Amino acid sequence: MSTGFLHALFHPLVSLELFSRPNGDATSSVDVSYILTAFMAIGIYLVFKRYQNARNRPVLFEWPAPSAADPGFSSVTITNPSLESHLSNPNLAPSMPFAGRKYITCYDPSTSLFLATLPADSAFEIGEKIGLAGRAQLSWRSSTFTERKRFVRSLMRWLVDNREVCARVTCRDTGKTLVDAALGEILTTCSKMEWILAHGEQVLRPEKRHSNLTLSYKTSKVYHEPLGVVAAIVSWNYPLHNAISPLLAALFSGNAIVIKCSENVVWSTTWFIGAVKECLRACGHDPNLVQLVACYPEEAEAVTTSAFIKHITFIGSETVGRKVAQAATVHLTPVNLELGGKDPAVLLPGVNINQYASMWMRGVFQNAGQNCIGIERFIVHSSQHDELVRTLTERTKRLRFGSVMSPSAEGYIAPVDCGAMISRDRFSELERLINNAVEEGASLETGGSRWKHVYLEEGAYFSGTVLGNVENGMEIAQTELFAPVALVLKYDTIQEAIDIANGTRFGLGASVFGPDQNLCLKVARRLDCGMVAVNDFAIFYVCCLSQDLPFGGTKASGYGRFGGPEGLRSLTAPKAIVVDKWPWLMQTSIPAILDYPVRSLNQSWDFISGLIGVLYADRWSEKFSSLKRLIRASW
Ligand SMILES: *[C@@H]1O[C@H](CO)[C@@H](O)[C@H](O)[C@H]1NC(C)=O
Numbered sequence: 012m013s014t015g016f017l018h019a020l021f022h023p024l025v026s027l028e029l030f031s032r033p034n035g036d037a038t039s040s041v042d043v044s045y046i047l048t049a050f051m052a053i054g055i056y057l058v059f060k061r062y063q064n065a066r067n068r069p070v071l072f073e074w075p076a077p078s079a080a081d082p083g084f085s086s087v088t089i090t091n092p093s094l095e096s097h098l099s100n101p102n103l104a105p106s107m108p109f110a111g112r113k114y115i116t117c118y119d120p121s122t123s124l125f126l127a128t129l130p131a132d133s134a135f136e137i138g139e140k141i142g143l144a145g146r147a148q149l150s151w152r153s154s155t156f157t158e159r160k161r162f163v164r165s166l167m168r169w170l171v172d173n174r175e176v177c178a179r180v181t182c183r184d185t186g187k188t189l190v191d192a193a194l195g196e197i198l199t200t201c202s203k204m205e206w207i208l209a210h211g212e213q214v215l216r217p218e219k220r221h222s223n224l225t226l227s228y229k230t231s232k233v234y235h236e237p238l239g240v241v242a243a244i245v246s247w248n249y250p251l252h253n254a255i256s257p258l259l260a261a262l263f264s265g266n267a268i269v270i271k272c273s274e275n276v277v278w279s280t281t282w283f284i285g286a287v288k289e290c291l292r293a294c295g296h297d298p299n300l301v302q303l304v305a306c307y308p309e310e311a312e313a314v315t316t317s318a319f320i321k322h323i324t325f326i327g328s329e330t331v332g333r334k335v336a337q338a339a340t341v342h343l344t345p346v347n348l349e350l351g352g353k354d355p356a357v358l359l360p361g362v363n364i365n366q367y368a369s370m371w372m373r374g375v376f377q378n379a380g381q382n383c384i385g386i387e388r389f390i391v392h393s394s395q396h397d398e399l400v401r402t403l404t405e406r407t408k409r410l411r412f413g414s415v416m417s418p419s420a421e422g423y424i425a426p427v428d429c430g431a432m433i434s435r436d437r438f439s440e441l442e443r444l445i446n447n448a449v450e451e452g453a454s455l456e457t458g459g460s461r462w463k464h465v466y467l468e469e470g471a472y473f474s475g476t477v478l479g480n481v482e483n484g485m486e487i488a489q490t491e492l493f494a495p496v497a498l499v500l501k502y503d504t505i506q507e508a509i510d511i512a513n514g515t516r517f518g519l520g521a522s523v524f525g526p527d528q529n530l531c532l533k534v535a536r537r538l539d540c541g542m543v544a545v546n547d548f549a550i551f552y553v554c555c556l557s558q559d560l561p562f563g564g565t566k567a568s569g570y571g572r573f574g575g576p577e578g579l580r581s582l583t584a585p586k587a588i589v590v591d592k593w594p595w596l597m598q599t600s601i602p603a604i605l606d607y608p609v610r611s612l613n614q615s616w617d618f619i620s621g622l623i624g625v626l627y628a629d630r631w632s633e634k635f636s637s638l639k640r641l642i643r644a645s646w
């Protein structure tokens with residue numbers, strides 16, 4: 012803006028001698044108008060900022076905490092719950108169940124307290140939900156990034172303000188500890204939100220692509236179009252994070268989402284998705300954009316074989332993952348599979364065991380070992396095997412198992428390091444694998460079996476276990492345990508360490524520890540997997556690294572990536588659009604010589620063959636003769 016213009020604007024004010032000196036000469040009135048200009052600019056800027064802030068400010072909403080989030084909550088204790096009995100326990104069904112309707116019974120695995128009996132969706136209801144999401148997406152797909160960011164910011168504000176209630180809800184439903192919830196559920200979700208707010212728009216914005224010299228009158232862009240309704244079928248180990256993280260990516264890229272949660276965490280997921288819907292409503296959007304499906308495996312095909320589901324993210328076991336991938340072929344639905352892992356921690360010779368022991372303990376025992384990227388195997392040089400086993404065993408023996416949601420008789424909550432497992436269903440299998448390993452020569456240093464809590468007798472606890480001298484050929488070294496169990500395998504040469512690390516069907520994450528960073532990197536490059544942390548554990552996901560990295564694996568750990576730019580874009584369809592740069596000046600036209608019906612076959616062949624030579628021949632002589640041919644043909 013020209014200052015002359017502003018000066019003229021303010022001149023009347025100045026000439027009123029309101030602001031100028033009484034004997035105001037020309038110079039002083041100019042000074043005053045400059046000051047006024049500055050004030051006005053600042054004023055406009057502040058008004059604009061205020062308007063902008065108002066559009067970006069998080070929207071507050073209320074979402075009452077469930078009573079079971081309180082450690083003082085009490086209810087019936089389910090004795091000896093098992094998958095068959097707890098999910099559809101007829102004794103715990105509502106007083107007047109609908110005929111033919113299936114129910115899911117929810118309980119706290121660390122105390123076996125009954126939480127709720129919730130209806131399971133039928134295939135018909137799942138279809139209805141997909142339809143609702145589809146209708147809501149029609150207007151959401153054209154929402155602006157400002158609106159989407161405002162939604163994410165509002166949800167983030169709610170999550171941070173209510174982090175304790177949210178953590179308690181996950182503890183209640185899965186038996187985990189508050190610290191495990193804070194690290195694995197809240198921190199990870201907040202960092203995902205922060206990443207989407209900071210980088211999501213840039214990743215999804217239309218991208219300009221290069222055009223070739225011959226086509227320099229064209230300009231091309233790739234648009235990342237929303238797919239429609241996408242589905243996420245997610246595991247129970249992190250009910251908050253596993254539901255919200257795919258939801259954020261789906262909504263931010265303009266899709267609606269159907270989330271199918273595990274039967275084990277229906278109670279908590281229902282509450283979290285309720286909050287998300289409330290947030291959408293408060294921001295002025297259709298809450299139907301997000302649909303939660305809770306059902307038994309028989310009905311899940313209504314999601315995976317639906318013609319209206321345009322992408323499936325699956326986090327879970329290999330067996331179910333294979334079924335999902337097969338079902339998705341019905342409509343050629345793209346699938347992203349995040350399956351199991353058997354993540355190795357490769358400890359190179361001379362690693363400082365004391366320095367990293369704390370990280371390794373968390374790598375094994377975080378979330379009672381129920382992590383897809385938890386450390387399942389330590390691969391250590393034989394000279395350090397005994398020291399490592401001693402260190403791990405000494406610390407594992409001191410771990411306190413229990414529930415953070417259950418005060419003892421005096422109302423005092425004892426410190427708890429490790430929570431319960433999701434259920435007792437896999438205890439017998441774990442014990443069998445451990446016993447077999449011991450028979451084959453592994454040394455059981457501590458733990459090895461289910462564990463009965465002093466007063467939480469019905470809780471699903473498995474004792475912290477360390478097995479030394481494990482061999483790669485043992486069944487336990489090849490099976491994903493997903494349990495608080497550390498296996499130690501030894502090697503003599505680095506090649507052997509790599510062979511062991513790569514020697515399973517899985518290839519999700521890995522870590523390499525050692526004093527020589529270059530050697531660590533060399534080993535990392537040779538591991539068959541999707542992610543590696545050097546001298547760290549799971550840093551590629553867990554920590555505040557702002558989630559800029561793709562997450563996923565190779566081999567039986569699945570394919571596709573979520574997280575990072577790769578994950579966000581996988582929920583969109585790239586669409587390439589080419590337009591003329593100067594449509595009034597230059598557009599593509601078919602040369603007369605190629606026009607249908609073709610005048611002469613020889614001539615048109617010479618023309619196009621000459622053109623290829625001119626453009627792409629790498630010798631000047633060939634280029635020149637092609638040019639001659641081209642010109643001759645054009646005549
Ligand atoms: C056009 O194609 C040629 C040959 O492949 C290549 O060398 C050149 O870089 C391209 N031009 C542009 C603008 O990409």
Ligand SMILES: *[C@@H]1O[C@H](CO)[C@@H](O)[C@H](O)[C@H]1NC(C)=O
Binds near residue numbers: 513514536537539
């Ligand atoms: C991992 O090690 C196995 C066995 O030594 C080998 O076959 C494979 O090629 C290795 N992977 C990479 C990426 O080097």
